[in-house]
Amino acid sequence: MSSEAEAGASVWLLGTRPEDTASGLPAPHSARGVVAVELDGAGEPSARREFDASELPGFVRARAGRPTRFAFSDTPLWYPPLLAAGVTIERSRDLRLAHAILAGAQALAGAPEGRALAAAQEWAAPPLTEVEDLRGEALFDVEEFGSERRRARTKQVPHDIDSALAEYRRQERAIAASAQPARLRLLLAAESAGGLVAAEMQAAGVPWDVAEHDRILAEHLGPRPMEGAKPAKMLEVAQEVRAALGDPRANLDSPPRLLQALRNAGINVASTSKWELREHDHSAVEPLLRYKKQARLLAANGWNWLDEWVRDGRYRPVYVPGGVVTGRWAASGGGALQIPRQLRPALRADPGWTLISADVAQLEPRALTAMSGDRAMAEAGRGRDLYSGLVEEGIVGTRQEAKIAVLGAMYGSTTGESGRLVPRLRTSFPAAMALVDSAAEVGRRGGRVSTWLGRTSPEPDERWREAQARGNRFDASPQDENRARRAAGDWGRFTRNFVVQGTAAEWALAWLADLRLRLAQLPATGGEPARASGPVFERRAHLVFFLHDEVIVHAPLEQAEVAAQAIREAAASAGRVMFGQAPVDFPLDLTVAERAAKG
DNA sequence: TGTAAGAGCGCG
DNA sequence: AAAGCGCGCTCTTACA
Numbered sequence: 001m002s003s004e005a006e007a008g009a010s011v012w013l014l015g016t017r018p019e020d021t022a023s024g025l026p027a028p029h030s031a032r033g034v035v036a037v038e039l040d041g042a043g044e045p046s047a048r049r050e051f052d053a054s055e056l057p058g059f060v061r062a063r064a065g066r067p068t069r070f071a072f073s074d075t076p077l078w079y080p081p082l083l084a085a086g087v088t089i090e091r092s093r094d095l096r097l098a099h100a101i102l103a104g105a106q107a108l109a110g111a112p113e114g115r116a117l118a119a120a121q122e123w124a125a126p127p128l129t130e131v132e133d134l135r136g137e138a139l140f141d142v143e144e145f146g147s148e149r150r151r152a153r154t155k156q157v158p159h160d161i162d163s164a165l166a167e168y169r170r171q172e173r174a175i176a177a178s179a180q181p182a183r184l185r186l187l188l189a190a191e192s193a194g195g196l197v198a199a200e201m202q203a204a205g206v207p208w209d210v211a212e213h214d215r216i217l218a219e220h221l222g223p224r225p226m227e228g229a230k231p232a233k234m235l236e237v238a239q240e241v242r243a244a245l246g247d248p249r250a251n252l253d254s255p256p257r258l259l260q261a262l263r264n265a266g267i268n269v270a271s272t273s274k275w276e277l278r279e280h281d282h283s284a285v286e287p288l289l290r291y292k293k294q295a296r297l298l299a300a301n302g303w304n305w306l307d308e309w310v311r312d313g314r315y316r317p318v319y320v321p322g323g324v325v326t327g328r329w330a331a332s333g334g335g336a337l338q339i340p341r342q343l344r345p346a347l348r349a350d351p352g353w354t355l356i357s358a359d360v361a362q363l364e365p366r367a368l369t370a371m372s373g374d375r376a377m378a379e380a381g382r383g384r385d386l387y388s389g390l391v392e393e394g395i396v397g398t399r400q401e402a403k404i405a406v407l408g409a410m411y412g413s414t415t416g417e418s419g420r421l422v423p424r425l426r427t428s429f430p431a432a433m434a435l436v437d438s439a440a441e442v443g444r445r446g447g448r449v450s451t452w453l454g455r456t457s458p459e460p461d462e463r464w465r466e467a468q469a470r471g472n473r474f475d476a477s478p479q480d481e482n483r484a485r486r487a488a489g490d491w492g493r494f495t496r497n498f499v500v501q502g503t504a505a506e507w508a509l510a511w512l513a514d515l516r517l518r519l520a521q522l523p524a525t526g527g528e529p530a531r532a533s534g535p536v537f538e539r540r541a542h543l544v545f546f547l548h549d550e551v552i553v554h555a556p557l558e559q560a561e562v563a564a565q566a567i568r569e570a571a572a573s574a575g576r577v578m579f580g581q582a583p584v585d586f587p588l589d590l591t592v593a594e595r596a597a598k599g
Numbered sequence: 600t601g602t603a604a605g606a607g608c609g610c611g
Numbered sequence: 612a613a614a615g616c617g618c619g620c621t622c623t624t625a626c627a
Contacts, residue, residue, distance in 0.1 A: 253622075254624085256606095256624080273608085274607085292608085296621090325617080330617095337618060337619065338608085338610040338618085339610075407614085413613095413616095417614080418615065498616085498617090601627090602625105604623105607621090611617080
């Protein structure tokens with residue numbers, strides 16, 4: 001990840017043959033020919049190879065061991081067939097992801113090279129979604145493209161070599177002309193590595209114990225009912241609720257009707273949400289909350305979910321790297337970002353393997369600490385729980401208060417307990433608070449802010465501007481002024497949080513990128529692979545899950561210790577690569593699962 | 600009959 | 612207890 005290591009890497013650009021594209025085929029899915037162009041340090045082609053698409057895995061494999069960065073249009077289209085052929089890539093440039101970052105980057109604002117890049121609108125395409133039908137298929141041989149379940153994205157980036165070459169050059173010129181070339185390079189490398197990780201994790205899948213999942217469902221809901229019927233335990237609880245309400249026909253599944261039923265029973269609520277219900281002391285509340293929890297489990301992660309998303313003991317969600325404005329990943333299908341903690345026991349290593357999970361304690365406040373260089377905040381978090389640190393330093397009374405205060409500072413809350421506590425942080429941590437306060441001020445005025453590595457927030461939309469203009473007119477009504485102030489405040493909280501959440505996401509990407517390279521260097525084990533027909537990296541410890549500030553690695557038992565060490569070292573490395581010698585640590589909570597699968 | 604919007608809740 | 616930020620998914624209801 002360091003720039004010194006980058007210097008020696010040669011760049012190979014991959015694209016489809018221009019004549020294939022000209023024929024109107026939906027490249028690269030049905031392209032026959034692939035062109036690989038090697039670029040020298042100045043971005044000029046120094047070598048060119050043309051071969052059948054089936055030879056691409058061999059071409060990539062032949063470069064293993066030499067530092068090579070492969071650049072291509074769109075990772076979800078190029079990488080899965082390589083993985084299916086047992087080939088992995090070390091470094092890449094995803095031109096679509098890179099374009100999205102650079103086209104919006106404030107660091108290039110005003111530079112003609114930046115304008116030239118942003119003008120290449122054909123590269124501004126949204127991520128591909130719902131790609132499950134493509135899983136495991138050799139993309140280059142797929143003629144039929146699209147099924148009823150799959151929405152092809154309406155706009156595709158170009159895949160031919162000429163377009164890729166032109167875009168790569170625009171990107172290089174824009175980076176060189178930017179105010180922060182080193183940081184942008186790091187960001188693009190990390191973002192692209194994230195694309196590789198997402199494809200690899202989807203190929204590997206999360207080892208999932210269907211029997212354990214079914215046991216949890218049965219415990220809470222009862223045995224699996226007939227299609228369309230409600231599980232027995234839900235029906236029982238529903239009866240309890242109706243009895244307590246004194247309304248034998250109350251409909252618990254329709255919020256408006258449930259609201260009416262609650263009011264008829266004398267429970268004076270404005271909504272049926274659980275935080276409001278909890279406030280009321282009525283015998284119907286407890287079973288109703290239980291019913292809601294059951295309904296949620298059934299709808300979101302019940303037997304239908306299991307049927308659709310878990311196959312052959314693997315859960316394969318669809319990740320969308322860069323899918324959130326702040327740079328966090330999104331998910332599309334499978335609900336990877338919302339697996340309830342309740343179901344965590346269903347994540348179960350294969351026999352002879354184990355699961356190592358690690359999450360960063362208080363990642364966002366630590367990212368804020370590092371980017372603001374706030375020494376007092378660094379001191380409060382060094383080597384300990386940051387929130388406890390605040391208590392020990394006498395800034396707040398309890399850990400809970402510390403958490404409320406810190407979250408309030410990052411989210412911009414002004415009311416209640418949080419609003420009361422935030423001013424204390426302003427005294428104790430002036431640098432950190434100045435950073436988020438000024439980000440909020442920029443947002444309130446409609447400006448843009450950037451993360452540490454240079455991802456820039458979007459501009460507010462036309463409606464927002466109109467609201468401000470209307471609120472500022474000499475004849476603005478109180479409602480106009482109110483609406484404008486409210487919108488300005490909303491956008492200020494967004495930009496306040498953007499710099500923190502976005503920088504934290506960059507740290508997490510740097511961690512992932514470094515970790516996958518460390519794991520790739522582990523020897524293949526002589527024992528059983530995770531699956532008989534799995535990708536090549538399933539013979540060693542590999543990433544299977546990532547969620548904002550948490551990773552899960554599936555490792556052969558004999559590699560558990562080295563894999564855990566790799567996770568820790570990658571975290572330390574991510575901190576150094578992003579923030580240099582800033583005195584901020586990123587401590588991990590790391591757990592090696594005790595139970596492996598039966599058998 | 601099909602889509603959009605809102606409610607509600609899971610995750611960080 | 613939420614609040615204050617960012618998401619996705621399912622269900623119901625409203626409306627074309």
